[in-house]
Amino acid sequence: MELFKNTxxxxxxxxxxxxxxxxVLTVAGLASLAVKGGPKYGIDFNGGALLYLRFxxxxxxxxxxxxxxxxxxxxxxxxxxxGKQELLVGxxxxxxxxxxxxxxxxxxxxxxxxxxxxxxxxxxxSGAGQLADRLRDPLLQAGVAMSEQELQDMVxxxxxxxxxxxQGGILKSFExxxxxxxxxxxxxxxxxQQCALGPxxxxxxxxxxxKIGKDLRRQAVLATLYALGGMLVYIAFRFEWIxxxxxxxxxxxxxxxxxxxxxxxxxxxxxxxxxxxLTLVGYSMNDTIVTFDRIRENLKFxxxxxxxxxxxxxxxxxxxxxxLTSGLTLITALSLYFFGGEVLNGFSFALVCxxxxxxxxxxxxxxxxxxxxQNVVKSKGxxxxxxxxxxxxxxxxxSQKEAAPKEAAGSRKxxxx
Numbered sequence: 001m002e003l004f005k006n007t008x009x010x011x012x013x014x015x016x017x018x019x020x021x022x023x024v025l026t027v028a029g030l031a032s033l034a035v036k037g038g039p040k041y042g043i044d045f046n047g048g049a050l051l052y053l054r055f056x057x058x059x060x061x062x063x064x065x066x067x068x069x070x071x072x073x074x075x076x077x078x079x080x081x082x083g084k085q086e087l088l089v090g091x092x093x094x095x096x097x098x099x100x101x102x103x104x105x106x107x108x109x110x111x112x113x114x115x116x117x118x119x120x121x122x123x124x125x126s127g128a129g130q131l132a133d134r135l136r137d138p139l140l141q142a143g144v145a146m147s148e149q150e151l152q153d154m155v156x157x158x159x160x161x162x163x164x165x166x167q168g169g170i171l172k173s174f175e176x177x178x179x180x181x182x183x184x185x186x187x188x189x190x191x192x193q194q195c196a197l198g199p200x201x202x203x204x205x206x207x208x209x210x211k212i213g214k215d216l217r218r219q220a221v222l223a224t225l226y227a228l229g230g231m232l233v234y235i236a237f238r239f240e241w242i243x244x245x246x247x248x249x250x251x252x253x254x255x256x257x258x259x260x261x262x263x264x265x266x267x268x269x270x271x272x273x274x275x276x277x278l279t280l281v282g283y284s285m286n287d288t289i290v291t292f293d294r295i296r297e298n299l300k301f302x303x304x305x306x307x308x309x310x311x312x313x314x315x316x317x318x319x320x321x322x323x324l325t326s327g328l329t330l331i332t333a334l335s336l337y338f339f340g341g342e343v344l345n346g347f348s349f350a351l352v353c354x355x356x357x358x359x360x361x362x363x364x365x366x367x368x369x370x371x372x373x374q375n376v377v378k379s380k381g382x383x384x385x386x387x388x389x390x391x392x393x394x395x396x397x398x399s400q401k402e403a404a405p406k407e408a409a410g411s412r413k414x415x416x417x
Contacts, residue, residue: 015368287358
């Protein structure tokens, strides 16, 4: 399928505005990284506790931040997800012993702020085992005939109902459980007497130690460098070494600009972001290889064309493929960015930036590097050839010392004649 046929755009003629934009973005990103002391790493690399909360009311962000800051040392992050009643609560740690302690403090503080003062069990933040222990005796006293296995099945069904996507992990009233297997009106009465429904629930919790975070950071850097090195070796073997250098420089350019944009927009770099960066490394490299492969093919059949014209022809020939591939991938990444939620925000942001930068770098960064290298090689070859030709011409022509005796001998011979 071709969107464009017989196009003749002068891509290399318009390379300087794009090269200038790349320089501006690179310098701005590196300056931001220098001022902020490096990238803003997430919990995966720094270590800490991160809780993902959902409320059934508008969460009081400032009150939660103040309450946690008074109980936990170090930086506390309380971020509300845009357009949703959800929070990301995180805290940094400097010691492995603080891991579970900080998580327990966060949970206890939130339960103290929103829990039932009468000591009732919060169903929205309790497991099936806790609910079974709280209901066992009250159900017996209420005359509800229920075996231990039936009790376990019922509380498990309640937990599964609460965790279902339709409920979002949080119940607003006990009457919602009327359709759950095993839940009768007497059971609902016992739940109302013994339990409460808090206005929030903990959807997920992550805990990472600082040592593990440093190891993950080092491994992420090594993984990226190994990927670039392996691709350089492959392209140098498959094409020529200069093709590999141009492709790796373009990919390195994409990675630096994407990380710089993360710093400029104050976004965290997590393991999912590293996965996105590695995806972009392969994506951008593949796009560049397609263009280089077409250039290599055209070199066999268009020997009279200049290198600049040949590169422009090759890019025009692969233009439809580039737009189809990059366009569809960009639409998917934008969908993730706008509708994927806070958890996938960093991953999708990296994809969106990387796809845009990676697409134009294949044309306006890798191709000009290839053109420049070929021009350098050609100029050296022409210089050497010119010198050799001149030497050949001098070699075939007799020197002035040799020519003078010959001319004198010829003159004497003519005089005798």
